[in-house]
Amino acid sequence: MDFSPLLHADGWITLATLSALEIVLGIDNIVFLSIMVERLPEKQQPVARRVGLLLALGMRLLLLLTISWVMSLKATLFTLFGHGFSGRDLILLVGGLFLVGKATHEIFDKLEVSEEEHAQGGKERSSFTSVIIQIMLLDIVFSLDSVITAVGMAQAVSIMVIAMVLAVGVMLVFAGRIGAFINRHPSMKILALSFLILIGVVLIADGTGQHVSKGYVYFAMFFSLAVELINMRLKLRQRSPVKLHNKVPGGEHHAVVGEG
Template identity: 45%
Template sequence: MLDLFLQPEAMMIFATLFALEVVLGVDNIVFISVLCERLPEHQRKLARNLGIALAVAARIGLVFSISWVMSLTQPLFSIARAPFSGRDLIMIGGGAFLLAKSLKELWMCFSDDHHQEASKVRAGIALVLLQIVAVDAVFSMDSVITAVGMTSEVPLMVAAILASAVVMVLCAEKINDYVSRYPGFKTLALLFLVMLGAMLMAEGFEIHFNKGYVYFAMAFGLLIETCHILLKKRNQKVFRRIYPQQCGWAVKVK
């Protein structure tokens, strides 16, 4: 087993699979962070960790059911001479769910506090975990098929998934904190999920896009929002330095 990982070709495949799983993990962490916002504060960390664990378990389960996953690429029926496979139906259904969920969360962001608090009360941890597993299965479908095309070694795939899970656990809390603390980041994350949902549906209809453009747009949006936050903090420091009395008065009033 150890000899397998010491082979140069196997190491290159592992590195590629690991990078693929990390990118997939970022999508999952964003979705998990948004869903956990609907839970009471004392349940969020537990739900986030359980969600990551279940997502990893679901991905490993797909790896061990490779023959079934590959059978999903066979056409089941055709509409107007366009064939649809099981994978296509999963992509369309999962993309529609992600799109609807993200648009609903966006609407909640712009609604009043009363509606937001009510939604938190209604959300249960079991329902949140179920949604995490369902969306992760959709996200994982393409990555598992890609992994099978690269190698037939199951240990390499499982090792890449477990290694990416460590990165997810280390990054999840920070990403969740930023999403919770800064409304701009949450809005940007939801718009990112809207794009992913639309892209998954498009892929189900055999309309392919370069996902690199989506990730570039997301990175550019994060850069703009980060600059906006840094500029806001700088202006607040300048205001406190120039008008210390007003700032002290504001603190006393609070």
């Protein structure tokens, strides 16, 4: 691997820019990871979180080392309704549909499933293996987007590898805190699930040839997050929080709304 680009200032500027961009792109990963590991017993959550992020890094590096194959995914496989679908389009389309379906199901499960149904479904908890498999499948989608972005910004593989390692390192440090914060605040959990639906729709649009600028998407997400943080601060002393349905053994099985 050639590290000579790091001997020049341009190489360091590219590395810093790409690392920052990879961290932003990793937000999708962290949100999905936080939602998925919450379905596991508390003791298994840190392990699942680390395994999920290490899988994300491994997937990115694997795709980066097979970059010629990744770029070949842009070749048209077939045409439907006037749009040529490539391998990349199909991956994004399937990943987007999965995200929308999964997030919608989670919202329904948190708000609409009765206490009796939760009690009956307590033994149907997601296993560690099934959660890791779902994380790995979405890692493929997120990693493909991440690698294609990296290739578009940097020519040196060494810079791409370092940027991705740094980004996943940052995600490893903060994913636990972000996940704990989301799980402590029910409104934030619903907002995170809404973000996943938004991301899923963007992936579907991209897979069908309708490109949506990520800048608009992340602006909407950060604006919604800022508004919710202000609401939480204003209402902190006014009422107790809402508790969503949770199938974790020993956890709450029904929604409780505090009195105003």
